[in-house]
Amino acid sequence: MDRIANWPLPLDIPLPLPADSVVLQALLVLLFLWHILFVYLMVGGTLLTVGFEILGRRRPGFDKLAKDIAGTVTVNKSLAVVLGVGPLLAINVYYTVHFYTANALTGHAWIGLVPLITLTFLLTYLHKYTWTSLAHRKGLHLAIGLSSAALFLFIPLVFLSNINLMLFPDRWADVHGFWSALMLPNVWARYLYFLASAVVVSSLFLLFYYLRAGSNVEERFDGFDRPRLKRLFYTIALVAGALQLGVGSLLFFTLPDVGQSTALMATVGLAVVFGVLALGLIWGEIASRRVSVMPRMALVFTCVTVAAFAMGYGRHLYRDEALREHRRQIAVRTHDIGWQTAAAQYRQATGQTLVRVPLGQRIFEGTCAACHALDRVLVGPPLTEIAELYRENPSGIVTWTEAPFRKREGFTAMPAFKLGEEKLLAVAGYMIGLGSGNPPENAVADESGEEG
């Protein structure tokens, strides 16, 4: 198969997983759902805030509503970030090779997320906390909100390109940076699906937030009573939900077939059924004039939750299937290399590859020769000169080497080498011999086999 011929087979980290793989996968799926919930509320909330602020220029009630939603975004965004660390840990540990590879291949954008999200959050705070003080300069205030919304629209692309790229190792060699990773199949369909979901979830959340018992909306927002808020948020959810279904089918049918399976079909089918059910209920609610909204809302929430869990599990099924063969081959290769490395360690430990060299010579070549040559200045003085100085006093070399200081102008200071008297005497003997023109034949017999 082409796919298998094209993919690189890197080695995995040769340490055991910290828990059973089912536990780690369950953690990944569940923690990711919590994270994405708050990401939806953050992104969708920002889009609604800015949208309502624009509408608020004509109708003041919308401006008050927008300001209030901005207050929820600053809370939700803090949770979105901190709740992201859990699934990040899980994906790092379970999909180490695939995730880190995608990160490296889109490295500039990936690390760019840190300043970019920081800036976005600061703009979000600025937008929220200048609502009153910039009331007379609405254009400027709106520009702040629009910049933070634009950044919120861009940032998900970096995450989506990463989790998409990790699924297709056969395409890794085609990617040259973040922008080219964006052009792999499916990224844009995923992106539109993400945005539609963010708006659905945020409007349903706000519906609950404003219509729950004890929330006195009539006093807070001019011109909005409960039925009107209900219609507003349900209508937004309905439009975004319909878009989500449309984009979702596009997404499903353009998925590369590497990860398709019957289980995936069934899971996505379940999500579609509950999604359509939720839309039907919403449709009914928009038309109805019922005063009590809570029982229906609970039903809508249940349907959406089931659909969300099914989609979360579906995503995992696809990833698992798409990477199954690659992961298996990596595991086999990592296991084989483990034997090779153990064999090489054994040969080294038993001296099978070690050429027998006298101790003094070995230490000299392994350490001192980096800076001292025979008859010319390399970094430090030559051996001929050292031999002149110490011919009658080899232990002088030992003393010097254990605590050298800056002696000659224009030379790099020598670092101390505390190798022990035995080794230093051996190397002193070798250096003096070599520097005097007669390398000793059998300086010190060495049985230890260790390096200097």
Add this chain to the structure above:
Amino acid sequence: MDFPVFHLDLFGNRLLIAVIATVHVLINHMLAVGAMPLIAFLEWRGMKTGDRRWDDLAYRLLFVCFIVTTTLGALTGVGIWFSTSLVNPGAIGSLIRVFFWAWFTEWTVFVTEVVLIVAYFLSWKTTWAQQNKGRHLALGVALSIVSWLTMAVIVAVLGFQMDTGVWTVQPGFWTAVLNPVYLPQLFFRTPFALVTAALFLIMLTGAFTRRDTDFRGQAIKTMSAWALVFTLPMLLGAWSYWRAIPERMMANLDTALTTLSATQFLDPLRWLILASVVAVLAVCLWGVRAPRRLPTVVLAVPFLLAVWQLSYFERVREFIRKPDVIEAYMYSNGLRAADYPMYSETGLLTHCAYSPMDEITDENRVAAGQEMFRLACSRCHTTHGVNSVVTKLETMYGPDAQWVADDLDLYLKGMHNARPFMPPLPGNDAERGALVDYLIALRNQPAGLDGAQSHGIVARNN
């Protein structure tokens, strides 16, 4: 390790991690762990005295801490994950395999911390908090405890990286917590956070209370006294930490404090550290004795010195680990010590999935040398940028000296012995020779080295 190699050839990869981590540690110590107890204390002070000004001051200080910690603080925390996994995925990946549950626990504490700071700050001006001041204060106390807990857990992981040799024998969370560096490190960091946070908040207070000199004096006096109280434990903690750092790492310390070529600056530097400690103490004493005569500019001095010392301390801590990234298990280049015998027998390139070649021929020598540089050197060195390999060799041999291939070869062979903070060069003799050819070519070639994030990878299917 076997990942596409992300590389920043101008500023260097280490600087990326260093900047992100230092900013995070500064914010974490000064604006979270150390600041929350003092803010809660100021709120309590307002409650006790009935003076609204304490409450207002505490709220304004918390506003600054809230904005900074939930933006730059939070994102640099995530940034440590992102940058370390880009620069050294093998190292961070190995650490996560062993410390997963420790980090997972830390994460749950961290979520609690965020929820508490959001609750503490956003509820401050509500009618609930006005009517239940005691309960609101309890939120602040809980937040202080949880912030400290996040530090207590992460220090266990950091301490373990410095515990010589245990990794290969018995990797695990409890070994880490019980390692000899853990308690001294925590004992140092806790009062250090309290003192430096107080310095930061004193500086803000100077700016916030400019119009009310009477209250400004009271507030600065109280906060200076707070800082002074924790100075003695901080010094004791520093001493016990110094003593606990394993001996082998101490051998590297002189180089850690400066750089190798600037060893002669070591003594002045010690004096500079001492001087900054004295300056911090002096300003705090001044704050206690005559707070009203203390100008705002002077208040910035101990804060800036504390920033400098903290960055410095983190630099030392990072450096004394060398040449290992995980003590006695993995070198700073991300390669496992255990794999070295295999690399010297069969070569490094052949074992790396993203190396375009697996053997060295006459035609590909320089290209193979570049691949060796990428795999063995580029985690710490750039070609011509920060910590450039060319500059290092020019410093060593002299700026105008000719580079002789045989000399370089001998140097690379014994480099880890001559320079104890350097890992040994992995690979076989032919690969070392190719690296030498590349280094000599590199000296006269302005082109640097692109990372996988821009040039992508070559998949050599094996």
